[in-house]
Amino acid sequence: MSRVKTLAGLRLVLARIAIRHGLGAPDREQAFALGASEVDHVLGGGLNRAALHEIHAPWADWSAAAGFCLALARRAAPERPLLWARPDFLDDEAGRLNGVGLAEFGVDPALLSLVRGRDAQAVLRAGMEAARCKSLGAALIEIVGTPHVLKNLTATLRLARAAEKSGVTLFLLRVGLEDAQTGPPPSAAASRWQARACLSRALSANAPGAPGFEITLLRHRGLTAERSWRLEWLRDQGLFHQIPEPDDAALPRSLPALPADGAVAPLRRRAG
Amino acid sequence: MRLCGGAPDEGPFALVEKRANAQRLFALDPAALAQGLTPGLSLSDARARLPSLLVAPADPAADRALLLRLAARCERYTPLAALDEPHGLVLDIAGCAHLFGGEEAMRARVIADFRAWGLTAQAAVAPSPDCARALARFSAGGTFTDQAEGAVARLPLAALEADEEIHFALGRAGFKTLGDLAARPTRVFAARFGNEFPFRLERLFGRADHRITPLRPPPDRMVERHFLEPFSQREAVESVIDDLLHDVALLLEQRGEGGRRFELSFFRADGHVRRLDIETLRPTRDEKFLARLFREKLDSLADPLDPGFGFDALRLAVPRAETCDAHQESFDGAARNDNERELSELLDRLTTRFGRARVLRFMREDAHEPERESRAVPASAPPSTWPAPVPGEPPARPLTLFDPPQPVEVVALAPDGPPARFRWRRKIHDVLRAEGPERIAPDWRLHGLEAPERDYYRVEDAEGRRFWLFRHGLYERGEAAPRWFLHGLFA
Numbered sequence: 134m135s136r137v138k139t140l141a142g143l144r145l146v147l148a149r150i151a152i153r154h155g156l157g158a159p160d161r162e163q164a165f166a167l168g169a170s171e172v173d174h175v176l177g178g179g180l181n182r183a184a185l186h187e188i189h190a191p192w193a194d195w196s197a198a199a200g201f202c203l204a205l206a207r208r209a210a211p212e213r214p215l216l217w218a219r220p221d222f223l224d225d226e227a228g229r230l231n232g233v234g235l236a237e238f239g240v241d242p243a244l245l246s247l248v249r250g251r252d253a254q255a256v257l258r259a260g261m262e263a264a265r266c267k268s269l270g271a272a273l274i275e276i277v278g279t280p281h282v283l284k285n286l287t288a289t290l291r292l293a294r295a296a297e298k299s300g301v302t303l304f305l306l307r308v309g310l311e312d313a314q315t316g317p318p319p320s321a322a323a324s325r326w327q328a329r330a331c332l333s334r335a336l337s338a339n340a341p342g343a344p345g346f347e348i349t350l351l352r353h354r355g356l357t358a359e360r361s362w363r364l365e366w367l368r369d370q371g372l373f374h375q376i377p378e379p380d381d382a383a384l385p386r387s388l389p390a391l392p393a394d395g396a397v398a399p400l401r402r403r404a405g
Numbered sequence: 406m407r408l409c410g411g412a413p414d415e416g417p418f419a420l421v422e423k424r425a426n427a428q429r430l431f432a433l434d435p436a437a438l439a440q441g442l443t444p445g446l447s448l449s450d451a452r453a454r455l456p457s458l459l460v461a462p463a464d465p466a467a468d469r470a471l472l473l474r475l476a477a478r479c480e481r482y483t484p485l486a487a488l489d490e491p492h493g494l495v496l497d498i499a500g501c502a503h504l505f506g507g508e509e510a511m512r513a514r515v516i517a518d519f520r521a522w523g524l525t526a527q528a529a530v531a532p533s534p535d536c537a538r539a540l541a542r543f544s545a546g547g548t549f550t551d552q553a554e555g556a557v558a559r560l561p562l563a564a565l566e567a568d569e570e571i572h573f574a575l576g577r578a579g580f581k582t583l584g585d586l587a588a589r590p591t592r593v594f595a596a597r598f599g600n601e602f603p604f605r606l607e608r609l610f611g612r613a614d615h616r617i618t619p620l621r622p623p624p625d626r627m628v629e630r631h632f633l634e635p636f637s638q639r640e641a642v643e644s645v646i647d648d649l650l651h652d653v654a655l656l657l658e659q660r661g662e663g664g665r666r667f668e669l670s671f672f673r674a675d676g677h678v679r680r681l682d683i684e685t686l687r688p689t690r691d692e693k694f695l696a697r698l699f700r701e702k703l704d705s706l707a708d709p710l711d712p713g714f715g716f717d718a719l720r721l722a723v724p725r726a727e728t729c730d731a732h733q734e735s736f737d738g739a740a741r742n743d744n745e746r747e748l749s750e751l752l753d754r755l756t757t758r759f760g761r762a763r764v765l766r767f768m769r770e771d772a773h774e775p776e777r778e779s780r781a782v783p784a785s786a787p788p789s790t791w792p793a794p795v796p797g798e799p800p801a802r803p804l805t806l807f808d809p810p811q812p813v814e815v816v817a818l819a820p821d822g823p824p825a826r827f828r829w830r831r832k833i834h835d836v837l838r839a840e841g842p843e844r845i846a847p848d849w850r851l852h853g854l855e856a857p858e859r860d861y862y863r864v865e866d867a868e869g870r871r872f873w874l875f876r877h878g879l880y881e882r883g884e885a886a887p888r889w890f891l892h893g894l895f896a
Binding site: 246 | 743744745747748751752754755758759762763764765766767768769775778779780781784788789790791792793794796797799800801802803804805806807808832837838839840863864865867868869870871893894895896
């Protein structure tokens, strides 16, 4: 028994060293690019496919972060089955996943399986099962706060190892960490991001444009300092694109008055 | 098989029912019968004769519920168990008796089991259900395989269980046993009592058979194991499950089938029956995979398997199976097939662990109301096809929908314009970009013609968060101020 424990302990130490020194670096085949060249350059070509990636988000940006994860999953495993594991109560907090909305975002709902877990433990368990299934392209695991099982490295390490073995890309979406006093919880993830919504590039008539994300790379092999970008997700091309810095920053302004004839436009894009 | 039991030990006991405005005895225990009381006697008469009589109201519904529970327990002996109302059970034991060491041994086992469950049972084994019923109710019981006719012939007329006038008439004519009736030509009785009568006799003598209707349809594919010594260790249970799966895999292979649903019944020595079900997305007879599913199921039970004093029988049935070819279809299809199989096995494992309601896929519904367009359904549903989004347009529908939509306070610059600012969950959002309205009328079949329309807006606040809001009702109709709701969140 004690020998087993020692072995597990040694593996943990080894894994920590490997993470720190970026050992087991991905070969080009194994990496997927985001499509935004500046980001891909910093990532050294892209993110590792057979790995665990962690995306943090404040509560208010949950849906943006979920969108960012979904888009990454699409980049990592286009046309392949996805699994999404989420805790029950998120349906009340963030709404139920909407098949039509997924399709509109560029994810074929027919390829997505949804597992609803009673608690974080169940969600992680489903994620672990998914991580071992070679025929899955990617899996998205949603965790709120820091449940007991994620207080140490063991759970994420197991996920990361399973992903390495099976080639399934894992995304651990973590919301509600902003209350944590102790800084980010330990994790064996190959990359760690912070994702927020950002203002889209307006279409005509000031309609909201392609989904925009403000992402910060917090940790990645070879990264020396945090980097932030503003990206938009181009669904039709299936890639991210960096939003050019605006000459005049978009500032809140009052909306122009509408014609008072009460007419209703047959098509959208009339507002404002 | 006749059952009576559950009476207190203290003394003469009777169940009473209210009939024709009087409390009358309905059923009696042996002590009360020995005192000369009979069913049908009024309670006041009975009390006059036997002041110490204990009574309780008769409860036919509870009797029936007990009988149903007992029938379920009897499925340990055979899957073909049926009620023989009002007070009996009938079991079709053809092909099962050898598992218990022959018919007489099986009968003794049944009676002993019932005694262990606190019930007194009387049982007879006979070639037909009617014959067995008559022998169980009107003789001391026993196993009558070859000499059934002789035994029935010695039964009293009461075994006919016919109308009172018939009994009266036959008694007047001097008949005493069923044998007396059988010695006469049947047409005599047919003329006097109707055509049903000879058939009744035929059935009682086991010359005409009729099938019983079991409580649950018997599965075609079924294997079972019985044990002399009950066992309770988890390892033993698992190894028996492995054996059963091996047998059922062979059975399915012979039939060229794979199962979609597997039902494992645990028969506890004290009569309790527990059933576990697993389902698979594809027909399978892979015993290793199925064993893993059952282990998963055992591990994830909210109400764990309680062996009590041990299980003495396990049965594995396959209520749902489909044809399933062992051969790979084609060489190039093999890899794809493997992938699909692996994925469906993952979903099976998850479904077994978390339940059908928690492993879902999206199904598209033919509805134009946003909340009904997409539904999360169990993974076993067929896949839907989804419309491709309009190229060049940002997502027109949000990633998530709130059910129900959440009320928000809105400030709009124009009465029928987009929101300029709204408050949701105590937070103020300034709207920077908006698109709309997209008018969606409620389904009049569900909400009636008067239901107000919804004007949807896609909006983005100063921090880039994207929301789907709608205004319920219109100003121009002169209704009260329209209300606003937040229906979903965009990515």
